[in-house]
Amino acid sequence: MSSPFGCNQKNTIGSAFSGKAKETAPPEPVIIVVDKSQVVTAIIPFGTKHAAAIRSHMHGNILIDGQKCFIYRNMNGWTNIGLESTATAPRLTFDPITVLKKAVPEFDACPFVSTVTIKWTDGTTINGYDAIDGLDGMFDPLPVADESPQDMTDTRKTDGEILHECLVEMDKKVDTVDGKLAHVVSVVDKLYKSLVDDDSDVQEIVSSPPVRAVTNRGKNNGEASGSETVMSKRRKVRV
Numbered sequence: 001m002s003s004p005f006g007c008n009q010k011n012t013i014g015s016a017f018s019g020k021a022k023e024t025a026p027p028e029p030v031i032i033v034v035d036k037s038q039v040v041t042a043i044i045p046f047g048t049k050h051a052a053a054i055r056s057h058m059h060g061n062i063l064i065d066g067q068k069c070f071i072y073r074n075m076n077g078w079t080n081i082g083l084e085s086t087a088t089a090p091r092l093t094f095d096p097i098t099v100l101k102k103a104v105p106e107f108d109a110c111p112f113v114s115t116v117t118i119k120w121t122d123g124t125t126i127n128g129y130d131a132i133d134g135l136d137g138m139f140d141p142l143p144v145a146d147e148s149p150q151d152m153t154d155t156r157k158t159d160g161e162i163l164h165e166c167l168v169e170m171d172k173k174v175d176t177v178d179g180k181l182a183h184v185v186s187v188v189d190k191l192y193k194s195l196v197d198d199d200s201d202v203q204e205i206v207s208s209p210p211v212r213a214v215t216n217r218g219k220n221n222g223e224a225s226g227s228e229t230v231m232s233k234r235r236k237v238r239v
Contacts, residue, residue, distance in 0.1 A: 028048055029045075029113070029114050030116050030117070032100065032103060032104065032116065034120055034135070035121045036140050037140055038095065038139045039096075040080045041076065042079070043078075044078065054113060057106070057107075057110040058107070062107075067093060068093065080094060081093070100118065100132045101132055104128075118131075
């Protein structure tokens with residue numbers, strides 16, 4: 001008794017396919033379109049019998065240093081536009097001549113590809129691999145990249161940095177004011193000591209407690225009070 005997991009035996013008796021060879025799909029064409037902007041587009045079959053095999057061959061063989069030459073984008077298809085590319089900072093996987101010199105022979109070597117055609121976007125045909133080197137100098141330079149948001153972030157100060165700088169500036173100003181105030185205090189102190197040492201009246205005024213003004217007029221027929229004596233001493237100091 002044979003195992004149910006064994007190989008299925010082909011039944012040739014009464015088979016509708018007996019004696020007929022299995023039909024195979026013919027190879028399919030690939031078109032590579034080159035643009036003056038340095039963008040190279042690979043137009044490979046889609047939804048056909050060999051589409052998956054051609055795409056797999058491209059992924060596995062059209063590489064440079066392990067990096068894919070063609071990357072798929074919904075708006076562009078399979079191109080050499082890099083993943084990190086933006087409208088303001090364009091990037092390529094590799095330059096167009098490098099991509100063509102790698103892609104053309106690899107597509108040619110694929111058994112599922114019939115022909116490889118290279119042409120410009122206007123439809124002008126480029127005559128095969130040997131004409132690739134002649135394309136040098138025929139491309140427009142990439143647009144100059146604008147300043148990226150990451151660069152702007154690097155040069156822009158954060159709120160914390162701004163606050164720190166303000167505090168440092170305030171500390172400097174406070175130190176300056178403290179220095180000036182200390183100088184003023186020193187000058188006043190020296191002036192005070194000079195006045196006290198040179199004038200006994202000033203020493204008496206400074207060292208004595210405040211005297212409340214008492215008016216004795218009326219009692220002593222307009223005689224001066226004690227407060228008037230103090231005021232006269234102060235006027236003396238001013239002179």
